[in-house]
Amino acid sequence: MSTVTATTRAELLRLRRWPTLWVLAGVWTTLQVTFSFAFPYLAYRSGDPDAFQGGPSEQLLASMLPKAVPQILIAGTPVFGGAIVLILGALAAGSGYGWGTWKTVFTQGPGRGSALAGTVVSLALAVAALVAWTLCLDLGLSTVVAVSESRDVVLPGLAETARAAGGTALVMGMWTAAGLFLGTLTRGPALSVGLGLVWTLVVENLLRGAANLLDRLATLTDWLPGSAAGSLAGALGADAEGSDATPGVLTILSGQTAALTTAAYLVAFVVAAVVLVRRRDLT
Amino acid sequence: MNGMTETVVSTDRISKRYGDRTAVDGVTLAVRRGEVYGFLGPNGAGKTTTLRMVLGLVRPTSGSASVLGAAPGSPAALRRTGALVEGPGFYPYLSGRTNLRIMARYRGLPDRAADGALARVDLADRGGDRFRGYSLGMKQRLGVAAALLGSPDLLVLDEPTNGLDPAGMAAMRRLVVDLAAGGQTVLLSSHLLAEVQQICDRVGVIAGGRLIHEGTVDQMRGGAVLRVRGEPASETARVLARATGATPEPALDEDGNPVFDVPAAGLEVPEVTRALVTAGVDVHAVAVRERALEDAFLTMTGVAS
Numbered sequence: 001m002s003t004v005t006a007t008t009r010a011e012l013l014r015l016r017r018w019p020t021l022w023v024l025a026g027v028w029t030t031l032q033v034t035f036s037f038a039f040p041y042l043a044y045r046s047g048d049p050d051a052f053q054g055g056p057s058e059q060l061l062a063s064m065l066p067k068a069v070p071q072i073l074i075a076g077t078p079v080f081g082g083a084i085v086l087i088l089g090a091l092a093a094g095s096g097y098g099w100g101t102w103k104t105v106f107t108q109g110p111g112r113g114s115a116l117a118g119t120v121v122s123l124a125l126a127v128a129a130l131v132a133w134t135l136c137l138d139l140g141l142s143t144v145v146a147v148s149e150s151r152d153v154v155l156p157g158l159a160e161t162a163r164a165a166g167g168t169a170l171v172m173g174m175w176t177a178a179g180l181f182l183g184t185l186t187r188g189p190a191l192s193v194g195l196g197l198v199w200t201l202v203v204e205n206l207l208r209g210a211a212n213l214l215d216r217l218a219t220l221t222d223w224l225p226g227s228a229a230g231s232l233a234g235a236l237g238a239d240a241e242g243s244d245a246t247p248g249v250l251t252i253l254s255g256q257t258a259a260l261t262t263a264a265y266l267v268a269f270v271v272a273a274v275v276l277v278r279r280r281d282l283t
Numbered sequence: 284m285n286g287m288t289e290t291v292v293s294t295d296r297i298s299k300r301y302g303d304r305t306a307v308d309g310v311t312l313a314v315r316r317g318e319v320y321g322f323l324g325p326n327g328a329g330k331t332t333t334l335r336m337v338l339g340l341v342r343p344t345s346g347s348a349s350v351l352g353a354a355p356g357s358p359a360a361l362r363r364t365g366a367l368v369e370g371p372g373f374y375p376y377l378s379g380r381t382n383l384r385i386m387a388r389y390r391g392l393p394d395r396a397a398d399g400a401l402a403r404v405d406l407a408d409r410g411g412d413r414f415r416g417y418s419l420g421m422k423q424r425l426g427v428a429a430a431l432l433g434s435p436d437l438l439v440l441d442e443p444t445n446g447l448d449p450a451g452m453a454a455m456r457r458l459v460v461d462l463a464a465g466g467q468t469v470l471l472s473s474h475l476l477a478e479v480q481q482i483c484d485r486v487g488v489i490a491g492g493r494l495i496h497e498g499t500v501d502q503m504r505g506g507a508v509l510r511v512r513g514e515p516a517s518e519t520a521r522v523l524a525r526a527t528g529a530t531p532e533p534a535l536d537e538d539g540n541p542v543f544d545v546p547a548a549g550l551e552v553p554e555v556t557r558a559l560v561t562a563g564v565d566v567h568a569v570a571v572r573e574r575a576l577e578d579a580f581l582t583m584t585g586v587a588s
Contacts, residue, residue, distance in 0.1 A: 006388055009388045010385045010388035014377065014385050101373060105389055107368070111358045282335075283335070
């Protein structure tokens, strides 16, 4: 058994029994159900076009049907889903410093890089499972909506769905890696979660606002992690503007550029975390 | 004592500085295969920092070290080392058994290795309880169990009896002695000098970041002394000088009485007593006294008893 396989087995055992993981998955599921289906459906049933985001009823219904699942899947990831998995990554890495478990793990002999690799692979598997679960959930709920409204169940194209799932995994993976990096950098859960949330929910938006006043700043904000993630969501069909617009969805970068930038951030965050773990003293 | 000459842990003038503060200053020590090595020092002397450097958790600012022939912190060294440093660190939401299974997996061991380690520290019946519900002593024992996973050649235990009740401390002493009897090398730090005196073959004393003594427990304690209280003191001193070949220095015992402490080696209590009586000395007490490790430690580290 390779060292990384052993460390991944160890991390998977502790992650799957970690209540935090299930609480965060539950929060994400609740957000998906509430904002992608429950509220829009209630608004649609109320017959008031201004009841939810002000869109026409038919457009509102179409956004909940199976054909729209790829867009539903990725729309919430740049901000809300990203924030949730950022917390997951930050806690997965940062809590180990507070509990002293990194110290115990590192003295078991797998090597620091291999130990962190186990965490990275386990988190990647957790994110992949979360995306798969969300896809199933969205398909199920959208089918229920279609059937209950006597509409044909028209499934989205396989390629389109795969692209959306891949993009969702990439965005979620990037934010998880960002959390992992912050948890490692700050050597604790609280500060890393706080910094991560302030960045994703506040700072990037403020910078983009300021960039409207300063052109030079725009060249920077266009390449921020949130900009790349939002642009990827926009390129994969999530609405960036109009009545169905989802917070965080952007059209700044092209789809390919956004995907490459998001992937680059993912790799950079992981590499930075590994470098920090390997080089720093554990006191 | 076969194999006792092979060095398992060696440090060569290792130092660790944090800014202007020097935590460890040029420590050179050697732990031999199969021995129980006690690492002693007052709080803040640099014991834990030294142990962390031995385990590769902290990098030395200067100097070098070798653990089981490999670099400290390398997988080659850590695979054969078990450690408990500065308190046990485990996932609080998991049971003791699951925590050990996770650590066993990190070592590439099967899950069942956890059960054996739990039994070694008498935690088998509480292995299913969550770590956060453990008492301090149980947490400490779980930390030792994690160190025992895979029967490592070297055990590094930092204050292993912290939080243990007297029965737990006695069990821990037996465990360390058993481990050494089984050929494992133990490097332990402790504040409990009576405990160190009982179980350690050699000791290293660190104070102010510097190793100020390394040797056997007997060497550190020095030889036994013969304490004599007789009157008149001048005649008592004369008799003892004849017996030992050196003029004894007067001292006061715990009750403030004038006494003489002379090296007991080569002296027989009946002969000394007879000589004193023959010289007309009123003999109040003649006794051989073993010097406690604690006395030697306090003298070395300059801490008043």
